[in-house]
Every structure is written in C-alpha cells, then in structure tokens.
Amino acid sequence: MESVIVAIDGPSGTGKSSTSKAVAAELGLSYLDTGAQYRAITWWMISNGIDTTDAAAIASASGKPVIESGTDPAAPTITVDGADASGPIRTQEVTAKVSAVSAVPEVRSRITELQRSIAAAAEKGIVVEGRDIGTTVLPDADLKIFLTASPEARAARRSGELKGKEAADLATTREALIKRDAADSSRKTSPLAKADDAVEVDTSDLTLAQVIECVVTLVEEKRAVK
Numbered sequence: 001m002e003s004v005i006v007a008i009d010g011p012s013g014t015g016k017s018s019t020s021k022a023v024a025a026e027l028g029l030s031y032l033d034t035g036a037q038y039r040a041i042t043w044w045m046i047s048n049g050i051d052t053t054d055a056a057a058i059a060s061a062s063g064k065p066v067i068e069s070g071t072d073p074a075a076p077t078i079t080v081d082g083a084d085a086s087g088p089i090r091t092q093e094v095t096a097k098v099s100a101v102s103a104v105p106e107v108r109s110r111i112t113e114l115q116r117s118i119a120a121a122a123e124k125g126i127v128v129e130g131r132d133i134g135t136t137v138l139p140d141a142d143l144k145i146f147l148t149a150s151p152e153a154r155a156a157r158r159s160g161e162l163k164g165k166e167a168a169d170l171a172t173t174r175e176a177l178i179k180r181d182a183a184d185s186s187r188k189t190s191p192l193a194k195a196d197d198a199v200e201v202d203t204s205d206l207t208l209a210q211v212i213e214c215v216v217t218l219v220e221e222k223r224a225v226k
C-alpha cells in the first residue's frame with residue numbers, strides 16, 4: 001500500500017491527539033504530536049532560566065535543545081537532551097507559556113524542519129497533528145482535516161481529564177482554552193488556521209469513536225484514488 005500523509009489541525013481540546021493516535025494505529029501509520037515538541041522546547045527554556053516573555057532570548061537559545069519524538073502511535077515519546085519529557089511538558093506552567101515560545105519565528109523554523117524530516121522518514125505514512133500542519137509544515141499532505149468543537153464541549157472534556165490532578169472549574173478551563181487559541185491564531189508566523197483544502201469536522205456532538213471512524217473513512221477514500 002502507498003504511503004499516505006495526513007495533517008490534523010485545530011484548536012485546543014478538539015480531539016486532535018486522541019483521534020490522530022487512534023487513526024494511525026488502525027491504519028498502521030506513524031504518529032507525530034507537534035504540540036509536544038513545542039511544549040518540550042518551552043520546558044527546556046523554563047528549566048534553563050530563559051525568560052519566556054523575552055523573544056530575543058528565546059530566539060538565540062532555540063537551537064540548543066535536542067528534541068526527539070518517537071512516532072509509534074501505541075507509545076509516542078518525547079525527549080529533550082535524551083531525557084524523557086512526557087510528564088514535565090504537561091504541567092500548567094508549560095501550558096501557560098507555550099504560546100509565547102511557539103510564536104517566536106526561530107523556534108518555529110527549527111521545529112518545522114524537524115517535523116518535515118520525521119514525516120519524510122515515515123515509510124508507511126504518518127498522521128501529524130498540530131496547528132499549522134496543513135497550512136505550513138506539510139502543505140502537500142494527502143489529506144487535511146481541521147477539527148473544531150464548541151468551547152463548552154472542549155472545556156468539559158478537559159475538566160474531565162484533569163479531575164483530581166490540577167483540576168480547575170469549567171469556566172476557568174473554558175477561558176484558558178479561548179485565551180490560548182486566541183494567542184495561537186493571532187501570531188504572525190504560521191498561526192493556527194484551517195487550510196483552504198482541509199475538511200472541517202465539528203466534533204462537539206460526536207463521540208471520539210465517531211470522529212475516528214469519520215477520519216479513517218476519509219483516509220481510505222484518499223488511498224483508493226491515489
């Protein structure tokens with residue numbers, strides 16, 4: 001079977017990671033979480049005392065960390081300078097600072113190059129999820145999906161996920177999602193945006209299983225005409 005490249009973009013909490021992992025596993029493809037890479041570089045900046053509001057300092061340090069992503073959808077990995085970063089990149093501090101770090105053009109060009117090389121090395125194909133995959137990273141992807149969902153649905157999903165850990169109330173979670181999306185959509189360099197040729201799927205009233213089935217069908221249709 002021919003290799004296939006699938007780009008899945010959308011705002012925070014729309015189901016990109018869950019859907020992408022499941023679709024890749026079902027179709028025998030690799031999987032890349034590009035948000036984890038931006039979180040990893042943000043974590044490195046914080047750990048190394050770099051002021052995440054200082055774009056010049058971030059730009060000059062952006063080439064230093066070595067970030068590696070494992071692309072098995074059953075067990076994706078992320079390391080920074082050889083150390084497992086999968087836990088530390090999910091803290092609220094990293095979530096609050098990642099939009100500022102990922103807006104710096106030098107960070108984006110470095111991470112974009114890394115993403116393209118990972119996609120090119122995926123022999124059977126890959127599902128890559130993020131914010132600018134269809135518009136900038138892989139504009140020639142075979143299939144582009146843009147997932148959306150209402151802020152209410154997304155906040156409810158996130159609150160359920162955080163229960164008992166760093167849980168916040170629904171309204172606070174909703175505001176935080178909206179704020180992060182606004183920052184990601186308004187940055188100058190490759191903002192969060194739907195590619196003109198992307199298929200938009202509103203997941204607000206769909207179960208995760210329904211979204212996965214929808215995307216698998218779209219990939220199979222593309223493969224059939226390749």
Ligand SMILES: Nc1ncnc2c1ncn2[C@@H]1O[C@H](COP(=O)(O)OP(=O)(O)OP(=O)(O)O)[C@@H](O)[C@H]1O
Nearest residue numbers: 011012013014015016017018157161203206207208
């Ligand atoms: N269609 C759905 N129905 C109900 N819950 C869902 C659905 N899709 C995803 N979820 C749940 O919502 C939460 C967020 O999903 P996920 O992490 O996949 O979103 P995301 O778009 O990758 O978010 P982010 O960009 O913030 O990483 C998870 O707990 C996931 O299980």
Ligand SMILES: Nc1ccn([C@@H]2O[C@H](COP(=O)(O)O)[C@@H](O)[C@H]2O)c(=O)n1
Nearest residue numbers: 034035036038098099102130131132184
């Ligand atoms: N292609 C991408 C992917 C992510 N980002 C930035 O990373 C943040 C975290 O992403 P998650 O998917 O893990 O929530 C996101 O808010 C963006 O700031 C990006 O810029 N481009």
